[in-house]
Amino acid sequence: MAWRVGCRVVKIGDVAREAGVSVATVSRTLNGQSSVDPQLASRVREAAARLGYRPNGVARNLRRKATDLLALIIADVANPFFTAITRGVEDVARSRGFSVLLCNSDEDPGKESTYLRVAEQQRVAGVILSPHRDGSDIGDLRRAGVPTVIVDRPLTEPVDSVMVRSREGARAATDHLIDAGWRRPACITGPEDAWTAQERLEGYLSAVREHGEMDELWVRGPFRQQGGTSGAARLLDAPKPPDALLVANAQMALGVLEEVRRRGLRVGIDIGLITFDEAPWTSFVEPPMSVVAQPAYDIGAQAAQLLMDRIAGSAPAEPRHLQLSTMLVVRASSRRQAPR
Amino acid sequence: MAWRVGCRVVKIGDVAREAGVSVATVSRTLNGQSSVDPQLASRVREAAARLGYRPNGVARNLRRKATDLLALIIADVANPFFTAITRGVEDVARSRGFSVLLCNSDEDPGKESTYLRVAEQQRVAGVILSPHRDGSDIGDLRRAGVPTVIVDRPLTEPVDSVMVRSREGARAATDHLIDAGWRRPACITGPEDAWTAQERLEGYLSAVREHGEMDELWVRGPFRQQGGTSGAARLLDAPKPPDALLVANAQMALGVLEEVRRRGLRVGIDIGLITFDEAPWTSFVEPPMSVVAQPAYDIGAQAAQLLMDRIAGSAPAEPRHLQLSTMLVVRASSRRQAPR
DNA sequence: GCGTCTTTAGAAATCGATTACTTGCAGCTG
DNA sequence: CAGCTGCAAGTAATCGATTTCTAAAGACGC
Numbered sequence: 001m002a003w004r005v006g007c008r009v010v011k012i013g014d015v016a017r018e019a020g021v022s023v024a025t026v027s028r029t030l031n032g033q034s035s036v037d038p039q040l041a042s043r044v045r046e047a048a049a050r051l052g053y054r055p056n057g058v059a060r061n062l063r064r065k066a067t068d069l070l071a072l073i074i075a076d077v078a079n080p081f082f083t084a085i086t087r088g089v090e091d092v093a094r095s096r097g098f099s100v101l102l103c104n105s106d107e108d109p110g111k112e113s114t115y116l117r118v119a120e121q122q123r124v125a126g127v128i129l130s131p132h133r134d135g136s137d138i139g140d141l142r143r144a145g146v147p148t149v150i151v152d153r154p155l156t157e158p159v160d161s162v163m164v165r166s167r168e169g170a171r172a173a174t175d176h177l178i179d180a181g182w183r184r185p186a187c188i189t190g191p192e193d194a195w196t197a198q199e200r201l202e203g204y205l206s207a208v209r210e211h212g213e214m215d216e217l218w219v220r221g222p223f224r225q226q227g228g229t230s231g232a233a234r235l236l237d238a239p240k241p242p243d244a245l246l247v248a249n250a251q252m253a254l255g256v257l258e259e260v261r262r263r264g265l266r267v268g269i270d271i272g273l274i275t276f277d278e279a280p281w282t283s284f285v286e287p288p289m290s291v292v293a294q295p296a297y298d299i300g301a302q303a304a305q306l307l308m309d310r311i312a313g314s315a316p317a318e319p320r321h322l323q324l325s326t327m328l329v330v331r332a333s334s335r336r337q338a339p340r
Numbered sequence: 341m342a343w344r345v346g347c348r349v350v351k352i353g354d355v356a357r358e359a360g361v362s363v364a365t366v367s368r369t370l371n372g373q374s375s376v377d378p379q380l381a382s383r384v385r386e387a388a389a390r391l392g393y394r395p396n397g398v399a400r401n402l403r404r405k406a407t408d409l410l411a412l413i414i415a416d417v418a419n420p421f422f423t424a425i426t427r428g429v430e431d432v433a434r435s436r437g438f439s440v441l442l443c444n445s446d447e448d449p450g451k452e453s454t455y456l457r458v459a460e461q462q463r464v465a466g467v468i469l470s471p472h473r474d475g476s477d478i479g480d481l482r483r484a485g486v487p488t489v490i491v492d493r494p495l496t497e498p499v500d501s502v503m504v505r506s507r508e509g510a511r512a513a514t515d516h517l518i519d520a521g522w523r524r525p526a527c528i529t530g531p532e533d534a535w536t537a538q539e540r541l542e543g544y545l546s547a548v549r550e551h552g553e554m555d556e557l558w559v560r561g562p563f564r565q566q567g568g569t570s571g572a573a574r575l576l577d578a579p580k581p582p583d584a585l586l587v588a589n590a591q592m593a594l595g596v597l598e599e600v601r602r603r604g605l606r607v608g609i610d611i612g613l614i615t616f617d618e619a620p621w622t623s624f625v626e627p628p629m630s631v632v633a634q635p636a637y638d639i640g641a642q643a644a645q646l647l648m649d650r651i652a653g654s655a656p657a658e659p660r661h662l663q664l665s666t667m668l669v670v671r672a673s674s675r676r677q678a679p680r
Numbered sequence: 681g682c683g684t685c686t687t688t689a690g691a692a693a694t695c696g697a698t699t700a701c702t703t704g705c706a707g708c709t710g
Numbered sequence: 711c712a713g714c715t716g717c718a719a720g721t722a723a724t725c726g727a728t729t730t731c732t733a734a735a736g737a738c739g740c
Contacts, residue, residue, distance in 0.1 A: 022720045027697070027698055028718095055696085056463065057697090058461075060461075062396075062695090062725050084418075086417055086444060087417075102443065122398060122462075143392060144394065251620070280565065281625070286625065352726065362691075363726090364689070367729080375688075380688095396727060397727090399725070399727035400727050403726085
């Protein structure tokens with residue numbers, strides 16, 4: 001398939017010949033493992049530099065049976081939540097000398113399993129995965145002994161994980177909407193097979209039920225802008241529409257905003273809004289959007305930390321599960337102003 | 341470093357023994373190259389399935405001297421412009437059977453060169469790079485014969501590229517500001533070593549100069565939100581501040597918005613705004629933000645296409661350079677309304 | 681029925697590094 | 711001074727697949 005024409009790549013043998021030593025000495029010099037005569041070493045280094053030698057990482061990986069690469073497989077690269085996770089992973093990994101290969105599964109089980117296979121076959125040192133849903137097949141990775149950490153959504157497999165207390169976040173957000181004076185809060189959540197969607201819905205439901213005498217109003221949609229638009233449309237078209245919305249994801253929230261504006265509803269007056277995820281734009285829309293902020297950077301950093309421990313073999317045998325909390329950030333969109 | 345304990349991985353020899361054939365037959369069966377007796381083949385496939393055999397990709401890559409992996413090295417994973425490029429690359433690559441490894445250089449030359457080295461050492465089939473600046477050292481890749489395409493920013497090296505006519509876009513945006521009745525347009529652009537920053541500035545300058553009798557008002561800052569905030573602050577603190585701003589990047593635009601609001605300026609009345617990049621939020625801020633939209637998805641798709649040709653060896657020897665155009669999307673932020 | 685050609689499967693070389701093992705030399709000790 | 715120890719450098723095995731080469735068997739024509 002990929003064919004490369006007559007490019008003479010320099011191999012370790014060429015360096016050895018140039019320096020007048022054996023390949024073992026070259027390898028030892030460049031990896032600095034055991035001691036090499038300083039004079040020989042500098043001759044080797046010079047020869048390597050002169051020829052522009054770059055070791056073949058594939059061969060090295062094969063022999064060493066290890067790499068310094070991590071795979072981070074995320075559900076949606078366009079979602080700021082996941083890019084923030086990425087930052088956290090990168091910072092920790094880099095400080096330990098690992099490089100991060102990011103794979104975008106795009107909420108597509110096919111892509112996800114492709115990347116899982118790639119990660120396994122390339123023998124990466126470890127994998128951090130935001131599983132599509134419980135069906136995500138991490139079994140092969142586990143059988144192959146690849147250290148793995150999952151984030152954002154759980155799996156039944158016993159594996160290290162970093163989650164967020166989504167349910168409590170949704171609960172708090174709904175309580176806040178009710179406290180602010182909204183009478184008919186509704187929830188726009190993600191697809192049925194997404195755990196976070198379920199958790200956020202349940203948080204909403206528990207608040208509504210506890211409060212009593214309130215209708216349970218909710219719809220599902222994809223975790224995309226369009227999911228927000230159509231979800232909001234369905235809710236607002238109902239005979240008795242909601243007067244406030246809890247949205248499960250920032251991308252959906254943009255869609256909700258679109259639909260709400262299209263209908264000429266005034267946010268904070270005619271309808272209250274609060275969404276999951278502190279996207280960069282949330283404080284810039286009019287009125288500023290209240291959010292349930294997730295500690296995305298920390299999720300990534302903690303997951304990378306767990307993975308490092310696992311790779312180093314310094315982790316306990318049984319899986320560890322971290323749970324981080326959300327933070328309610330109240331802005332104008334969820335405060336109820338009297339209509340003028 | 342990465343150490344893996346007693347996990348018995350199944351190797352091709354195990355499958356061969358289980359099926360009672362040679363390793364060559366197993367390899368031929370699973371790769372479907374030459375013809376194998378159907379009965380033997382099914383025995384092999386059964387054995388492989390029974391043992392849960394997963395070929396070692398590292399060994400395969402070493403022998404084949406080729407992989408089906410592409411590296412996409414982008415400057416900022418949090419920038420929607422680059423994530424849109426990513427989508428374009430992924431779609432094309434995937435349709436040709438390649439997987440994309442995304443690397444986030446974070447505008448950091450150190451990270452960038454780390455990832456370039458990783459890409460070279462892992463012998464990826466090709467690289468798509470948004471170079472940090474002209475200093476980006478792509479020489480090693482070229483020497484190693486790794487097909488490469490650069491996007492967004494040019495290099496002096498002769499290599500395939502996909503660029504955007506930023507200058508014309510900035511020019512058109514500035515003309516539009518002037519036509520809309522703004523008298524003192526200014527430009528907030530990126531750092532000096534970023535080519536796109538330079539191009540956008542020059543587009544702005546050419547419009548202002550052609551119009552005559554206008555001051556050249558501009559500042560630089562990092563391509564981040566904070567760069568927009570401080571840039572806007574400096575411009576607006578001047579004795580004769582601008583009445584309209586062309587911003588070189590959507591992340592900066594959020595910062596500008598922050599600063600403009602902090603000062604109580606009304607967008608579209610006291611100050612006109614237009615920014616590069618059609619970020620998802622641009623039509624949701626109040627008033628909706630005019631933008632110079634870049635065809636980010638197409639940049640990625642075209643770059644991947646060039647790379648595929650290069651990998652297949654079906655590209656001409658001399659580098660090809662594509663230039664895509666921007667599109668001016670006028671919304672309320674740049675239309676001048678009379679103050680009430 | 682025999683020689684040639686084609687097809688298929690196995691044996692062994694190969695990819696390019698790392699590293700276990702071997703060798704040779706210098707320095708010490710009994 | 712023989713023998714032992716320690717150390718650096720070289721030789722060759724190794725990682726796990728693919729692929730070339732080789733051999734055997736079956737097909738076919740005369």
